[in-house]
Amino acid sequence: MPRLKPLTPETMSAEQRRIADEIAGGPRGGLRGPFPALLYSPELADRAQKLGEYCRFNTSLPAKLSELAILVTARHWAAQYEWYAHARIARERGLGDGIIEAIRTRQAPTFDDPDEELVYRFATEYYATNRVADANYQAVVERFGEAGAVDLVGVMGYYGLVAMTLNVFEMSLPAGEPEPLDL
């Protein structure tokens, strides 16, 4: 059970209703994931969802790569809901099942696509050391440009915020779904 009671249209303030409608009316198509919790602080929900819309739908990175960075982030924080929601999207965007399963079980995936390998190494190195060494940094900038590297960091950071929200407020998986990640 989530720790925060989900707000309903009846219990929302006018500001919360406006923001909830904006989120549900955008490309997400509903008020899910971290947003029912964030909505308790409407201005935070509004600004976070706008950053999130960019990170999820509009970065310069192909969706397959940003979804890969999201999965590494979800694994890092053991964010069950984030993994549950994005493993499916990553698969739809072309990330291989074997890679997804390896990340889920904390094994090193085998990549055929060098771009995927680059993003995986960048994100993994950052979470392990809080830094990205020259070799991985340069490779990412050469391949995706400085803007691409900024977007990659933006995706990791934003989905870290989402993971924290999901974990702290214990946003639940749909009934009957097993938790995908060990702790």
Add this chain to the structure above:
Amino acid sequence: MTRLAPLPPEAMNEAQRRIVAEITAGPRGGVYGPLLAWLRSPELCDRGQRLGEFCRYNSSLPPKLSELVILVTARHWRAQFEWYAHAPIALEAGLPAAAIEAIRNRETPKLDDPDQALVYRFASEYYATHRVGDALYAAAVERLGERAVVDLVGIMGYYGLIAMTLNVFEIPLPEGEPEPLAP
């Protein structure tokens, strides 16, 4: 030295110039630190800085608490610039110098202010375990309220994104400043 190539005003595109003008006119007064990196991806910069403006200037947490959360976050990610920039702000906001020094050295700070003690435990427990236990969560909601706890999580997440940006792009401290955080 930062890893980023210089971006002088004459090299900026229209979107970048517009964002610089807007940030300069706001409470930050200029584009520096992590925003210099974000500017390479103008849309991310625009949306990220709006989220940051809320987290830094307009959340429901008083600065003596939000700046404490920022320091615990900077220490977690070993973000030198984030620590360097926020330690003086935290001191001014009412965090005791000895507590700041303890956090810097990864020791448990002695906090007489019960709200500060609570917020310190909340953020530390999350970073250590990626969860917040029931007793601590209930205590935080009881003392601060649900909305403030949501803001607390938003601040942790946002300053995690900032830390990643600073660390990945090696945004430098001012010339001659020693790095405050040991590995």
